[in-house]
Amino acid sequence: MFNYNFRWNQALDSLPQMLEGALVTIEIAVLSMVIGISIAMVLTLFRLSGNRVLSAITTTWVEIARNTPALFQIYMVHFGLGGFGIHLSPYMSLLIGIAFNNAGYLTENFRGALKAIPDTQTRSARSLGMTPIQAFQHVVMPQMLRISFLPMTNQMVWAILMTSLGAVVAMNTDLYGVTSDLNARTFRTFELFAIAAVIFYLLTKAITLSARLLAARLFRY
Amino acid sequence: MKPSIFIAGLVAASAAAMPVLADKLDDIIASGTLRCAVVLDFPPMGSRDADNNPIGFDVDYCSDLAAALGVTPEVVETTFPERIPALMSGRVDVAVASTSDTLERAKTVGFSIPYYAFENAVVANEGVEMANWEGMKGKTVGATAGTYEAIWLEGKVKEWGEGEFRPYQNQADVFLALSQGQLDATVSTVEVAEANVASGNFPGIKIVDKAPMVPDYVALITLREEYGLINYMDLFINQQVRTGRYAELYKKWVGEGVPADLTIPGVYR
Numbered sequence: 001m002f003n004y005n006f007r008w009n010q011a012l013d014s015l016p017q018m019l020e021g022a023l024v025t026i027e028i029a030v031l032s033m034v035i036g037i038s039i040a041m042v043l044t045l046f047r048l049s050g051n052r053v054l055s056a057i058t059t060t061w062v063e064i065a066r067n068t069p070a071l072f073q074i075y076m077v078h079f080g081l082g083g084f085g086i087h088l089s090p091y092m093s094l095l096i097g098i099a100f101n102n103a104g105y106l107t108e109n110f111r112g113a114l115k116a117i118p119d120t121q122t123r124s125a126r127s128l129g130m131t132p133i134q135a136f137q138h139v140v141m142p143q144m145l146r147i148s149f150l151p152m153t154n155q156m157v158w159a160i161l162m163t164s165l166g167a168v169v170a171m172n173t174d175l176y177g178v179t180s181d182l183n184a185r186t187f188r189t190f191e192l193f194a195i196a197a198v199i200f201y202l203l204t205k206a207i208t209l210s211a212r213l214l215a216a217r218l219f220r221y
Numbered sequence: 222m223k224p225s226i227f228i229a230g231l232v233a234a235s236a237a238a239m240p241v242l243a244d245k246l247d248d249i250i251a252s253g254t255l256r257c258a259v260v261l262d263f264p265p266m267g268s269r270d271a272d273n274n275p276i277g278f279d280v281d282y283c284s285d286l287a288a289a290l291g292v293t294p295e296v297v298e299t300t301f302p303e304r305i306p307a308l309m310s311g312r313v314d315v316a317v318a319s320t321s322d323t324l325e326r327a328k329t330v331g332f333s334i335p336y337y338a339f340e341n342a343v344v345a346n347e348g349v350e351m352a353n354w355e356g357m358k359g360k361t362v363g364a365t366a367g368t369y370e371a372i373w374l375e376g377k378v379k380e381w382g383e384g385e386f387r388p389y390q391n392q393a394d395v396f397l398a399l400s401q402g403q404l405d406a407t408v409s410t411v412e413v414a415e416a417n418v419a420s421g422n423f424p425g426i427k428i429v430d431k432a433p434m435v436p437d438y439v440a441l442i443t444l445r446e447e448y449g450l451i452n453y454m455d456l457f458i459n460q461q462v463r464t465g466r467y468a469e470l471y472k473k474w475v476g477e478g479v480p481a482d483l484t485i486p487g488v489y490r
Contacts, residue, residue: 085401168390188329
């Protein structure tokens with residue numbers, strides 16, 4: 001039996017603090033995506049380069065990012081590096097942890113997108129006199145980014161939700177951190193977490209909807 | 222309808238309604254099991270032995286309460302933040318989990334009288350210059366999220382207007398961060414501080430000073446409206462002290478010395 005009397009007013013008083021936390025959450029998610037996409041581009045080029053060492057770096061990164069829990073990745077950034085005397089603030093640990101995860105997944109997205117672009121396109125571009133780099137830059141890459149646009153928004157949603165893992169590295173200014181602080185103080189667990197869940201839901205919904213609108217405008221022929 | 226049938230019906234209806242009046246105390250006795258939320262990351266109050274069995278002051282305290290009720294104890298491991306959800310969702314009947322009796326929390330859950338009192342110590346990384354508790358000013362400090370000492374320490378950092386406060390998920394992470402030098406200092410109960418320094422698991426830490434806090438009085442908790450159970454727990458705690466069991470458990474888990482006084486002169490609870 002669920003034995004709880006909901007008392008909303010106390011929890012709703014905390015709403016401004018939680019919305020401030022949501023801003024930090026968005027900030028981390030956006031920054032981690034920017035860093036993640038940049039790294040994923042580099043990792044994709046490493047993979048395409050045909051150089052063994054470079055593609056081994058890409059493979060290792062992708063394998064770790066995709067096959068270990070994000071919680072563990074963030075924890076290792078903070079306490080793993082901490083063991084070697086490299087001390088990152090909770091904010092940086094969380095940001096780097098999520099960016100690491102993003103880069104791994106996005107690299108795989110890019111690989112999938114590249115597979116969908118027929119080889120003949122590169123060859124046609126080359127036959128027009130483009131260098132390999134020009135062919136990639138002008139013909140392949142725009143299509144790759146276009147195909148992987150929606151998977152990228154999925155990753156953005158995932159990045160938003162991953163910010164809640166910052167609790168393991170003592171992060172207390174993001175939406176989840178603020179909420180659990182308030183919870184420890186007042187024990188109004190279910191009201192506070194319900195409000196946080198609604199904010200998370202609205203954030204992610206806003207992202208998927210605006211991404212869909214953006215895609216409709218960007219990719220119109 | 223004949224009046225006699227009507228009356229018989231009323232009697233039957235009220236008899237059927239009777240069990241609804243049974244409270245949590247009755248439910249526990251009837252079920253034969255007392256389920257206690259205990260934090261097992263908080264030696265010497267709660268931890269696990271080499272065979273992974275729950276041990277500690279709080280575990281024994283749960284067993285004593287179960288014995289008094291004539292039922293079997295069942296320890297349900299929770300973290301500090303999980304205590305209340307475990308209670309509210311009916312996974313446990315009471316929490317024997319060093320819960321500080323703040324007025325803010327008493328709006329949500331029902332507290333017994335205090336069953337233990339903690340004093341707090343300032344523990345620092347050996348590489349940090351710190352003569353006393355005021356040395357924490359401007360430093361990076363941390364504690365276990367949601368604990369009495371964390372709330373105090375965060376308040377101090379805000380009051381000082383410099384330094385940084387970090388709330389970790391559990392005691393082990395706090396001491397790991399302190400040992401690595403990610404934190405300059407922490408505040409934890411004297412019991413935990415001494416146990417962690419002695420364990421050798423966290424090299425490079427030292428106890429600096431007592432923290433100037435009102436002792437952290439902790440109480441048993443259950444649902445706010447379970448007056449019957451709260452009354453029973455109050456008397457049980459009184460009996461534990463009266464019979465010398467409190468002192469006995471203190472000696473067993475904390476060490477030599479006199480356990481903290483659970484009463485405050487000059488006030489009624």
